[in-house]
Amino acid sequence: MRxxxxxxxxxxxxxxxxxRIKAKEIARIWNVVQVPIEExxxxxxxxxxxxxxxxxxxxxxxxxxIDPRDIGSVRLxxxxxxxxxxxxxxxxxxxxxxTPNTLAADLEFACKAGTEGLQSSIALVASGMVxxxxxxxxxxxxxxxxxxxxxxxxxxxAAYILSTKSHETLAYIEGSHSYVTDTPDFWxxxxxxxxxxxxxxxxxxxxxxxxxxxxxxxxxxxxxKATDFNYxxxxxxxxKFPLTAARRLGFNMDQVKPGLLCDRIGNTYAAAMLxxxxxxxxxxxxxxxxxxxxxxxxxxxxxxxxxxxxxxxARRDLAPKVADYLGRRKYLDYAKYLIHRGKIRMR
Amino acid sequence: MCMSVPRYWRERAYRYRLVGTECLSCGRRYYPPRRVxxxxxSRNLVEVKLPERGVxxxxxxxxxxxxxxxxxxxxxxxxxELLDGTKVLAQLTDIDLSEVEIGMEVEAVFRKIREDGExxxxxxxxxxxxxxxxx
Numbered sequence: 001m002r003x004x005x006x007x008x009x010x011x012x013x014x015x016x017x018x019x020r021i022k023a024k025e026i027a028r029i030w031n032v033v034q035v036p037i038e039e040x041x042x043x044x045x046x047x048x049x050x051x052x053x054x055x056x057x058x059x060x061x062x063x064x065x066i067d068p069r070d071i072g073s074v075r076l077x078x079x080x081x082x083x084x085x086x087x088x089x090x091x092x093x094x095x096x097x098x099t100p101n102t103l104a105a106d107l108e109f110a111c112k113a114g115t116e117g118l119q120s121s122i123a124l125v126a127s128g129m130v131x132x133x134x135x136x137x138x139x140x141x142x143x144x145x146x147x148x149x150x151x152x153x154x155x156x157x158a159a160y161i162l163s164t165k166s167h168e169t170l171a172y173i174e175g176s177h178s179y180v181t182d183t184p185d186f187w188x189x190x191x192x193x194x195x196x197x198x199x200x201x202x203x204x205x206x207x208x209x210x211x212x213x214x215x216x217x218x219x220x221x222x223x224x225k226a227t228d229f230n231y232x233x234x235x236x237x238x239x240k241f242p243l244t245a246a247r248r249l250g251f252n253m254d255q256v257k258p259g260l261l262c263d264r265i266g267n268t269y270a271a272a273m274l275x276x277x278x279x280x281x282x283x284x285x286x287x288x289x290x291x292x293x294x295x296x297x298x299x300x301x302x303x304x305x306x307x308x309x310x311x312x313x314a315r316r317d318l319a320p321k322v323a324d325y326l327g328r329r330k331y332l333d334y335a336k337y338l339i340h341r342g343k344i345r346m347r
Numbered sequence: 348m349c350m351s352v353p354r355y356w357r358e359r360a361y362r363y364r365l366v367g368t369e370c371l372s373c374g375r376r377y378y379p380p381r382r383v384x385x386x387x388x389s390r391n392l393v394e395v396k397l398p399e400r401g402v403x404x405x406x407x408x409x410x411x412x413x414x415x416x417x418x419x420x421x422x423x424x425x426x427x428e429l430l431d432g433t434k435v436l437a438q439l440t441d442i443d444l445s446e447v448e449i450g451m452e453v454e455a456v457f458r459k460i461r462e463d464g465e466x467x468x469x470x471x472x473x474x475x476x477x478x479x480x481x482x
């Protein structure tokens with residue numbers, strides 16, 4: 001998909017909470033030997049998807065250096081909303097000073113909710129309906145104790161502010177491609193606390209099929225091949241899946257490594273690919289091209305081709321980088337982890 | 348019940364964005380906002396967005412918390428002097444109690460303050476954490 005006029009990223013920001021738990025600490029409790037990642041991020045007692053979204057969006061605003069009242073749309077993609085009914089996006093918009101003349105909505109599509117927001121924000125900007133649009137992907141993912149997902153379900157947020165491409169934009173979006181089918185690989189029924197998944201079925205017919213077809217569709221549309229990209233970042237539910245997808249698409253480790261953070265923060269669901277992309281933008285040079293592909297269970301993928309622009313050099317230092325959050329770590333044992341994730345009934 | 352919902356809603360700009368008031372007669376700034384300057388008694392005060400960085404001037408540890416704060420106890424409450432000199436009383440977060448020090452650099456963050464049980468509203472507001480390096 002291409003827009004009639006080019007749309008760019010005028011600000012971006014990420015947030016990762018300070019707490020970590022080692023996958024080996026979880027494995028110690030359940031007598032498991034092999035673990036899929038090193039460690040994952042865990043929220044503090046006073047954090048949720050709304051507070052994390054606020055910090056990521058504040059960082060995006062610092063880099064964009066715009067009047068928040070000029071933002072005409074806030075899309076917050078998450079599957080861990082603090083309120084089942086009451087938009088999180090209005091709270092975030094209020095905190096940032098974007099209210100009241102703006103669109104605001106929460107979006108849902110498992111781990112693809114964040115890029116679903118990005119896609120609609122691109123359209124809102126390209127159509128001229130709004131000057132700036134804010135898209136946020138955030139999650140405080142829950143894994144059932146003893147389930148395979150418990151080792152990886154992490155917490156984080158990333159925010160992107162879009163506007164029409166100009167010398168002010170830090171990078172621009174060359175094109176996108178979305179690929180969606182009805183695939184029951186992972187779900188959570190209304191009112192249930194933990195999600196269900198279909199084990200190995202989450203790989204081939206779900207993750208790989210959608211990621212690869214979305215990426216291929218985009219590359220065909222733009223006439224680009226893997227070697228035309230300097231970086232590639234994929235949704236990262238673990239370390240193995242994105243590496244396999246990258247290999248099948250013809251990408252090498254050097255292209256994939258900068259965006260692959262799952263080993264250190266886990267799977268941050270709707271934020272996962274978007275935090276990886278933020279880490280790439282923290283280091284990319286003007287002119288470099290990035291392939292960014294999300295995946296959400298249920299299932300679908302959004303693929304974007306992004307070209308870095310000159311303005312990034314002067315703007316990236318205006319807010320904390322992904323590396324600053326990666327470097328800030330406090331380790332929890334399993335008991336403390338249960339308290340942080342609200343898995344112990346206190347009353 | 349923590350606080351009335353209308354009151355929380357009315358005060359959201361102050362709670363969410365660290366907005367205080369400045370006395371146009373003597374220049375002093377207040378957080379939370381005041382309508383009358385307690386020093387020069389002027390009623391000529393305007394809202395002002397306060398800087399989000401400061402230092403801990405003093406602190407205390409709350410071990411017997413008021414209702415709604417039980418899960419955070421023990422926690423630190425500090426008087427933070429912002430870069431413009433405004434003093435703010437707020438909870439510290441993302442910190443072990445042994446790390447709290449007078450003079451430490453802190454920055455404002457938006458966090459959950461308390462929840463009205465499992466069915467009521469979630470109150471959000473400003474706390475302070477040790478300043479992140481690198482920006």
